[in-house]
Amino acid sequence: MTDFSQVLAQHDWYEVAASFERCSEEQVAEAITKAQQQQRLNLDDFRALISPAAQPYLEHMARVSKELTEQRFGKTMQLFVPLYLSNMCSNICTYCGFSMENRIRRTTLTMAQIEQEALAIKALGFDHILLVTGESERKVGIAYFEQALAVLRPHFSHISMEVQPLATDEYRRLSQLGVESILVYQETYHREKYAKYHLKGKKSDFDYRLATPERVGDAGINKLGIGCLLGLEDWRSDAFHVAIQLDYLEKKYWKMRFSLSFPRLRPCEGGSEVNSPMSERDLVQLICAYRLFNHHVELSLSTRESAMFRDNVLNLGITSMSAGSKTQPGGYANADKSLEQFSIDDNRDVASVAKMIASKGYQVVWKDWQPGLNR
Amino acid sequence: MESKLTIAGHQFDSRLFTGTGKFSHPRLMEQALAASKSELVTMSLKRVDIARQDDDILGPLLANSMKLLPNTSGAKTAQDAIFAAHLAREALATNWIKLEIHPDPKYLMPDPIETLKAAQTLVKDGFVVLPYMHADPVLAKRLEEVGCAAVMPLGAPIGSNKGLVSQDFLQIIIEQANVPVIVDAGIGAPSHAAYAMELGADGVLINTAMAVSPDPVAMAKAFAGAVAAGRLAYLAGLGQVNQQAIATSPLTAFLD
Numbered sequence: 001m002t003d004f005s006q007v008l009a010q011h012d013w014y015e016v017a018a019s020f021e022r023c024s025e026e027q028v029a030e031a032i033t034k035a036q037q038q039q040r041l042n043l044d045d046f047r048a049l050i051s052p053a054a055q056p057y058l059e060h061m062a063r064v065s066k067e068l069t070e071q072r073f074g075k076t077m078q079l080f081v082p083l084y085l086s087n088m089c090s091n092i093c094t095y096c097g098f099s100m101e102n103r104i105r106r107t108t109l110t111m112a113q114i115e116q117e118a119l120a121i122k123a124l125g126f127d128h129i130l131l132v133t134g135e136s137e138r139k140v141g142i143a144y145f146e147q148a149l150a151v152l153r154p155h156f157s158h159i160s161m162e163v164q165p166l167a168t169d170e171y172r173r174l175s176q177l178g179v180e181s182i183l184v185y186q187e188t189y190h191r192e193k194y195a196k197y198h199l200k201g202k203k204s205d206f207d208y209r210l211a212t213p214e215r216v217g218d219a220g221i222n223k224l225g226i227g228c229l230l231g232l233e234d235w236r237s238d239a240f241h242v243a244i245q246l247d248y249l250e251k252k253y254w255k256m257r258f259s260l261s262f263p264r265l266r267p268c269e270g271g272s273e274v275n276s277p278m279s280e281r282d283l284v285q286l287i288c289a290y291r292l293f294n295h296h297v298e299l300s301l302s303t304r305e306s307a308m309f310r311d312n313v314l315n316l317g318i319t320s321m322s323a324g325s326k327t328q329p330g331g332y333a334n335a336d337k338s339l340e341q342f343s344i345d346d347n348r349d350v351a352s353v354a355k356m357i358a359s360k361g362y363q364v365v366w367k368d369w370q371p372g373l374n375r
Numbered sequence: 376m377e378s379k380l381t382i383a384g385h386q387f388d389s390r391l392f393t394g395t396g397k398f399s400h401p402r403l404m405e406q407a408l409a410a411s412k413s414e415l416v417t418m419s420l421k422r423v424d425i426a427r428q429d430d431d432i433l434g435p436l437l438a439n440s441m442k443l444l445p446n447t448s449g450a451k452t453a454q455d456a457i458f459a460a461h462l463a464r465e466a467l468a469t470n471w472i473k474l475e476i477h478p479d480p481k482y483l484m485p486d487p488i489e490t491l492k493a494a495q496t497l498v499k500d501g502f503v504v505l506p507y508m509h510a511d512p513v514l515a516k517r518l519e520e521v522g523c524a525a526v527m528p529l530g531a532p533i534g535s536n537k538g539l540v541s542q543d544f545l546q547i548i549i550e551q552a553n554v555p556v557i558v559d560a561g562i563g564a565p566s567h568a569a570y571a572m573e574l575g576a577d578g579v580l581i582n583t584a585m586a587v588s589p590d591p592v593a594m595a596k597a598f599a600g601a602v603a604a605g606r607l608a609y610l611a612g613l614g615q616v617n618q619q620a621i622a623t624s625p626l627t628a629f630l631d
Binding site for chain 2: 038070071072073074075076127250254255256257296358361362363365367368369370372373374
């Protein structure tokens, strides 16, 4: 069986990047019609939907995206919250606040601190939690995760992790310990440019990262989140590669659920400039295009985006949101901003976000998993 | 003469079963369920917090003393489903279970092999088992043989609103069944529900078409009416049309 690096090799980055300008409005209209009729779209349809030719069709795309999402997921919105366990990192990545060369205070939560954070988060109403770390294999590796999960498991029905890429056996172990979902973003699928952003550390290995979703799949983890860091390189090309990978993974791991995220590059400690700026209008186009392309995939939106944007986009295809996020370790039990990975834009507390969601005619879903299933 | 729908000794006045997912607000769910006059309502064990009687879905159901049909959605294997069923029985004090095993998270197609295995065990464990299944006539008989109280074949993929895509196979299932046949999944409009009832289904289960409608309460009433009308038409003998003799006999007229 092939692996994804072989699939990727069939797509030349520059050809992909040049292809969007060639899409016609007719192709866009045809793709929208197919989606409306609940037909499966192919990658060429998706290409048209994220192309400049689709810009005049944005309202139409949004309407279809909203309909498809409500039919599949209902008038509901799942809420989750990230818990930053550590900002230790042995990578140098030019865009990240946790980058090793940034002179910030480093901390890794102790088990007692994790318990405190869990209680603070639980008091806010959350039942789904996303664990986040930098990459520090020796101090924050599988042994640390095992301890942390033992502390957290009793408090939450659904635990996701966004940590360094691990080995298949380690993912298997996490699954046994109650981790339902793994998030790992390729950042960019542009192999040469990837090397320029990831200067040092294990993350500089493009292929190891690229093969991570397959290690997660092989380990039998329930759900996988993928995506790219929008703004590093041409966003259309990267988003297109995400779609290619999603298609590939769905066929290979037919029992797995998938989610996509849309992190847009934001200012952070020591951060570099944004090379391919993506407007809010572009982001709406991309969200709707992903929904029309894949009616089943979960789409997740973080607090990186502004309150105004989130309020208006939440019914256009999104199925889960974070709220009240703190991106510094220990941030829920105490508020010291000096350690954060990136500054968030939607600073509202979770109660305000939940109220806003309800006012839009959506039911907030706190729990949608039963611990013990799929063990 | 209409007789009541009876499943495992329990009689139902309404042949419309409902679900609790996808509503924009728990209050709206409560109103829609009331308008549907449904007497059996399914809810996902993974979605409700069974430890809390004031859970936003469970609370209204308990307050209105609706008959609960917990489902095992989220289960990918027989083992998962058995685990979930026991959890539900303990927490919700009912031995009724809607058995749903879908390893495929995209189309939520039921796994026939795991479903049969789980049904066998759960029946032995004393559950009233209502399995969600593909419209497979042989599987329906196999599930009946292991003691399922009803079978719930799909009309179309869950949430697709496509109607009775599986019509030809549903008809065979209905013709052969010794247990009630509840058409579950895919029914998108009251006309689909009426049609299922005209074909002789014993009941239908509706969720998405109601919950996602701009007016779930009105849609619930529409489905209640459609199910009743379809049942009446079935009893009146609508199904005879196809079986009438052909009026002229061009091939055998020479015999006259």
